[in-house]
Structures are given as C-alpha cells and as structure tokens.
Amino acid sequence: MFGLxxxxxxxxxxxxxxxxxxxxxxKESYPNEFSAMLQGKIxxxxxxxxxxxxxxxxxxxxxxxMEIFMMPMLSDxxxxxxxxxxxxxxxxxxxxQFFSKRGYFHIIIAQPYNDESxxxxxxxxxxxxxxxx
Numbered sequence: 001m002f003g004l005x006x007x008x009x010x011x012x013x014x015x016x017x018x019x020x021x022x023x024x025x026x027k028e029s030y031p032n033e034f035s036a037m038l039q040g041k042i043x044x045x046x047x048x049x050x051x052x053x054x055x056x057x058x059x060x061x062x063x064x065x066m067e068i069f070m071m072p073m074l075s076d077x078x079x080x081x082x083x084x085x086x087x088x089x090x091x092x093x094x095x096x097q098f099f100s101k102r103g104y105f106h107i108i109i110a111q112p113y114n115d116e117s118x119x120x121x122x123x124x125x126x127x128x129x130x131x132x133x
Contacts, residue, residue: 051076
C-alpha cells in the first residue's frame with residue numbers, strides 16, 4: 001500500500017471542489033475512461049481526500065491503465081478514482097483486484113457523471129459512505 005502501514009478511519013471527507021473536478025474530468029474524457037490516484041491523509045480517525053495524482057497511462061472506452069511504478073515514493077496516495085463510460089459504477093474484477101492492492105478508498109463515477117452517480121468503495125470492494133465538505 002505505497003509503503004504505508006494500514007491505518008484505521010471511520011469517516012471520509014471529500015473536498016467539494018475535488019468532486020466537481022472529478023465530474024468535469026469524467027465528462028471531458030467520455031467516451032474514454034479516466035483514472036487517477038486520490039491524495040489525502042488520515043488524521044483523528046478521518047480520511048480527508050483533497051487532491052488527485054495523475055500518472056502516465058492509457059485510456060479507452062473499455063478501460064484505463066495507470067503506470068503505478070511511476071508513483072512518487074512520498075506521495076499522499078490513499079486510493080483511486082476512475083470513470084465508467086456506462087451507467088454502472090459497479091467495480092469489475094480488475095477494479096477489485098486493484099482496490100485490494102492500492103489504497104484504502106476508491107471512487108467510481110458513471111454516467112450521467114454527477115454527484116449522484118458516484119460510488120465509493122473500500123479496499124475489499126464494499127460500499128463506503130462519505131461526506132462532501
């Protein structure tokens with residue numbers, strides 16, 4: 001997990017400007033998927049997500065690939081975000097495999113690319129609640 005020991009959190013806060021940015025990028029990328037890592041910190045049992053880390057990669061209508069080996073060693077990566085070009089934000093088997101190895105919290109946004117089409121998951125692929133702050 002990016003060289004970090006697993007930390008506990010019970011609350012997730014996502015910056016409202018970041019949600020707007022994710023929505024805009026998903027709309028601009030359509031019909032291709034987009035992917036990025038989520039930047040944040042865990043403090044006082046709260047996971048606060050406030051940025052994106054873009055890595056080199058490739059995207060198409062059927063998937064997006066990030067060159068994870070390009071991740072800076074001291075990044076504050078806590079998970080990932082990617083879009084689905086359809087109306088389902090259900091994680092694929094490849095998504096679940098990635099989730100289990102790359103962070104604590106993951107976002108999938110599907111059409112129509114708004115705050116209601118966002119689904120969030122933990123590293124096991126279970127749905128997780130969050131609050132926009």
